Amino acid sequence: KTTFSEISPSEFFYRNRDLAGFSNPSRALYSAVREIVENSLDSCELYRILPEIYVRLSYVDGEEDKPEPKKYELLAVDNGSGIEREQIPKAFGRIFYGSKYRLRQTRGMFGMGGTMAVLYSQITTNRAVEITSSVDGKTAYKFVMLIDIEKNYPSILSEEANDAKGWRGTKVKLQLVGDYFRSSSKINDYFKNTALVTPYANITFVDPNGKMMQFLRNTNTMPEPPKETLPHPHGIDVEAVKRLIKNWKGGTMTKFMVQTFHRVGNKIALDFLSYAGIPPNIDPRELSNEDIVKLTDALHAYDKFLPPDGRCLSPLGEEIFTAGIVKELEPEFYAVEVREPAAYSGYPFIIEVGLAYGGKNNQPGLRLLRFANRIPLLYDEGSDVSFKVLNEEIDFKRYNVPQDAPLSIITHISSTKVPYKTVGKEYIADRPEIEKELRNGMREVLRKLQVYLGRKGSMEKQRRK
Amino acid sequence: KTTFSEISPSEFFYRNRDLAGFSNPSRALYSAVREIVENSLDSCELYRILPEIYVRLSYVDGEEDKPEPKKYELLAVDNGSGIEREQIPKAFGRIFYGSKYRLRQTRGMFGMGGTMAVLYSQITTNRAVEITSSVDGKTAYKFVMLIDIEKNYPSILSEEANDAKGWRGTKVKLQLVGDYFRSSSKINDYFKNTALVTPYANITFVDPNGKMMQFLRNTNTMPEPPKETLPHPHGIDVEAVKRLIKNWKGGTMTKFMVQTFHRVGNKIALDFLSYAGIPPNIDPRELSNEDIVKLTDALHAYDKFLPPDGRCLSPLGEEIFTAGIVKELEPEFYAVEVREPAAYSGYPFIIEVGLAYGGKNNQPGLRLLRFANRIPLLYDEGSDVSFKVLNEEIDFKRYNVPQDAPLSIITHISSTKVPYKTVGKEYIADRPEIEKELRNGMREVLRKLQVYLGRKGSMEKQRRK
Ligand SMILES: Nc1ncnc2c1ncn2[C@@H]1O[C@H](COP(=O)(O)OP(=O)(O)OP(=O)(O)O)[C@@H](O)[C@H]1O
Ligand SMILES: Nc1ncnc2c1ncn2[C@@H]1O[C@H](COP(=O)(O)OP(=O)(O)OP(=O)(O)O)[C@@H](O)[C@H]1O
Numbered sequence A, B: 001k002t003t004f005s006e007i008s009p010s011e012f013f014y015r016n017r018d019l020a021g022f023s024n025p026s027r028a029l030y031s032a033v034r035e036i037v038e039n040s041l042d043s044c045e046l047y048r049i050l051p052e053i054y055v056r057l058s059y060v061d062g063e064e065d066k067p068e069p070k071k072y073e074l075l076a077v078d079n080g081s082g083i084e085r086e087q088i089p090k091a092f093g094r095i096f097y098g099s100k101y102r103l104r105q106t107r108g109m110f111g112m113g114g115t116m117a118v119l120y121s122q123i124t125t126n127r128a129v130e131i132t133s134s135v136d137g138k139t140a141y142k143f144v145m146l147i148d149i150e151k152n153y154p155s156i157l158s159e160e161a162n163d164a165k166g167w168r169g170t171k172v173k174l175q176l177v178g179d180y181f182r183s184s185s186k187i188n189d190y191f192k193n194t195a196l197v198t199p200y201a202n203i204t205f206v207d208p209n210g211k212m213m214q215f216l217r218n219t220n221t222m223p224e225p226p227k228e229t230l231p232h233p234h235g236i237d238v239e240a241v242k243r244l245i246k247n248w249k250g251g252t253m254t255k256f257m258v259q260t261f262h263r264v265g266n267k268i269a270l271d272f273l274s275y276a277g278i279p280p281n282i283d284p285r286e287l288s289n290e291d292i293v294k295l296t297d298a299l300h301a302y303d304k305f306l307p308p309d310g311r312c313l314s315p316l317g318e319e320i321f322t323a324g325i326v327k328e329l330e331p332e333f334y335a336v337e338v339r340e341p342a343a344y345s346g347y348p349f350i351i352e353v354g355l356a357y358g359g360k361n362n363q364p365g366l367r368l369l370r371f372a373n374r375i376p377l378l379y380d381e382g383s384d385v386s387f388k389v390l391n392e393e394i395d396f397k398r399y400n401v402p403q404d405a406p407l408s409i410i411t412h413i414s415s416t417k418v419p420y421k422t423v424g425k426e427y428i429a430d431r432p433e434i435e436k437e438l439r440n441g442m443r444e445v446l447r448k449l450q451v452y453l454g455r456k457g458s459m460e461k462q463r464r465k
């Protein structure tokens, strides 16, 4: 007789933590750091707070001279928005719980990254974690907690309220088994590359040996925060339409179209409804199930909807992107191309491609740096859409770029939904619309390099004469 | 004020269905077919039933002449064990619910594949699915059901009990939006490759145009079903140890070690407990939290535990593997290497590598066919450990194999836990222990090819003299 059982989301990701990037001690150390830093940066940017982020890894007493893998303490402090007292335990003690389940560009999207760091800490050290947060600079609540993995629920061991003394933000302190020897170069690259795309952030990282890496802001200008946006008709499926109708407070189909979908005005709504054969004055809640399917099919097929505009997005922008490239890569020549907004499956996105030639990096050969929603992607390059485009769709000879030229190509995608292929956010799916913008962006920066190299070459010829 | 929300597992995979392989109509059609076929084959093999599997894709009335993507009906019938009446709705209507959450080699492992097919069907067609099953050949229960995606729970529209007339098994009937034009070659390859590793199965696939692909069994010998096994000390973390202790019915530490862990006898248990500094006669439930951490660290560090044996596994075996290669690839020369059992993180695995040269496939160049627990892996080859080993760690010149030789390398891994990197089961992580066995397996079959080519070459020289 077959026995069935069910498991909670935390149980699932406990058993399958490879899927979330916690596969071995060196990778898990990296993932814990990145998930926590990304939470801090999201929080600062959403409320337009100039980020002050401090991360320290240290050996646990008595562990310093042991061989890897071994216990580390991870301490991270930010000056972000903080988390309301009632939300702190579930924010870190429940998988699929968070504030980013909306159509808005943020680093976080799955509702589980912070919780995974806590889970991994607990299963490798059997210790509770300490989460402290203040939303008002007056009171800071400190929770010492575990996760009940079978129930996917926090298990609070103690709670304290203390004077925050003006500090607003979030502090995470936990122990975990890591392998810093193996992951240090990736963790260092993570901080360097994060600084490249967030030049308005002060980021301090202290490694277990006490060495401090400090990235000081070179601008006080923060980007416009991303905005929540309405769904676009092209991306929508039947389930989503049903829910939109279920939540509809009342009014005609025309009003429903205009208020529900992105960039649909009265004129387009009426033209669409006539195309779809749906009376404009009925209430959407009167539609039968068959009508809803007919409506959904029509939403996909109707080709006069305006494409998603990118105004809800917050790309790096030429100024910030260039500042980051110049500061981190100190190139002899650089170029940046910010593409026009585009969309895949109704989700708006903006591609930005940068190029850095020579200068501080005089390593011959091509390097690819990838970013998505300001997150550096440091793993699984070979599976990423940027790598595919760069290697299969770009003809370097055509730009007279020598094979061993010291060249870095930097790609960044901003989107309300980055199409990661894994919950570990390592690489991006090859959607044709994204491929096209990457290809054109790369061609554009290479064209600019070609002009520079051409000019440089003819100036050298002049000099020799 | 930040608003938090939580989402159910089905809501998570509805929003992020790319993660599960349901990213677009052509891919989703493939994924629906494979998830259902893998469920059927698991069911037959577990109860040692010679599989009879029938899968039919057909156009939905009136859709035939529409452009892709369009609606298809998927019908799949097997002669497996069937599913108990009370379990049918949750088996297909709840994510993270299943019978494969145990330490045993099966195709399924996540408890969500069948449910994803149902979910995708519902969100693209708004139609209920029909699941029929009989466990005794007398009564067949037919459920017409939807998934309440927000609740992660089945929503049963109707239930019928009918005379099964001797049929025992499971039948799934659903509609979904697919793109057969784009996915037909992958779906066809899936069936061909499945037949390669399951030569004891009768598999029939009827495509939407009525074309029938039939794979008749060429052997009645079924492999030994895999067995559930005990965890191995090396793979265990603190959380798992705590649970094992919590479930302990009573007895000494020695008895706990012997009954809980794979291949631990009294002698090793006593030696280990003395190494760990834990009294052999106390009950494990007396251990403090610190002791449990100390016990877990010792379980990892102690090096005299016997490695996992492969006896719980069910590899293809030389006979079946060879029969499949000969039948499907009709090579001029073939070789097979079945490696000794090994383990990664305490999980036993067996690598089998096959080689097929020339014959029916005289396409010049190297082809890689990958399998895991008898599942063909047809996507993301570039990210898979087999691809990495083949391309980075094998020196073909050393075996005198010409660059354009018509060569297929076939890899198969059997394990109690295949380290997939995605829930879509597309490719496998590069664990060093797995890499090593693949490398040695590939070298072995290439050595045999080298002997063959050498002999063939010298015979041709003889002939010309
Ligand atoms: N440093 C922080 N400052 C403010 N809020 C935070 C912080 N860290 C976590 N949170 C809150 O906790 C929630 C859960 O975080 P978690 O990392 O688990 O998920 P997420 O960031 O929403 O998504 P993802 O899994 O993609 O990271 C966040 O949505 C956010 O509201
Ligand atoms: N054809 C079938 N015959 C017998 N049992 C089945 C069949 N299809 C599904 N089941 C049962 O339903 C359960 C859920 O199936 P589902 O595919 O969702 O998950 P799984 O196979 O356990 O794991 P995975 O997500 O990796 O496929 C299975 O564990 C199995 O017990």
Ligand SMILES: [Mg+2]
Residues within 6 Å of the ligand: A035, A038, A039, A108, A109, A112, A113, A114
């Ligand atoms: Mg997060």
Ligand SMILES: [Mg+2]
Residues within 6 Å of the ligand: B035, B038, B039, B108, B109, B112, B113, B114
């Ligand atoms: Mg399954």
